[in-house]
Amino acid sequence: MDAKPAPPDIDAYIAEFPEPVGAILEQVRQTIRAAAPQAEEAIRYRMPTFRLRGNLVHFAAFKHHIGLYPAPSGILAFAEELAPYRHAKGSVRFPLDQPIPYALIGKIVAYRVTESLGEADAAAGDSRPG
Numbered sequence: 640m641d642a643k644p645a646p647p648d649i650d651a652y653i654a655e656f657p658e659p660v661g662a663i664l665e666q667v668r669q670t671i672r673a674a675a676p677q678a679e680e681a682i683r684y685r686m687p688t689f690r691l692r693g694n695l696v697h698f699a700a701f702k703h704h705i706g707l708y709p710a711p712s713g714i715l716a717f718a719e720e721l722a723p724y725r726h727a728k729g730s731v732r733f734p735l736d737q738p739i740p741y742a743l744i745g746k747i748v749a750y751r752v753t754e755s756l757g758e759a760d761a762a763a764g765d766s767r768p769g
Contacts, residue, residue: 649680649687660700663739667698667705670741674748689748691755696748704732705739712754713747720746 646652653664664687671678671689675696678689686699686708697708704725711729714721720743725732733739 645682645685648682652682652687656700660735663705663735664698664700666741667707667739667744670744671696671698671748674745675752678752691752692758693755695751695755701732703736704734707731707733707744707747709747709751713751716750717743717747 646655649668653661653668656664668680668687675689675691678691678695681688681690683690683694683697686697686706688697689695694710696710696713697706699706699708708730714726714729714731720740721731724734
């Protein structure tokens, strides 16, 4: 069985989708970039990923929704605001037939940035001689 190779970058990933899905993906990307300007773009698990001291957030397009994967903490911290959407421990689905909540995505990513930097700083602090 031939598996489709992972796209080399986020531009190539987005280019695989027809409009308007491609435009939605680009807006999700720009929303994440605005909330995490210091994060690096990558492809991980065949999905667009932003990395900041490790994986920060992934996103992906599917037939009927855009998936956002901000880690379980990102889902828990915004459980009330995510209540209208199907979500699981570390993922949320934004239906393509409804407006995408870009502002909420930005808030979730900003939370993950703070969390990521805080965890990395705490880890560094734990390893310093005392």
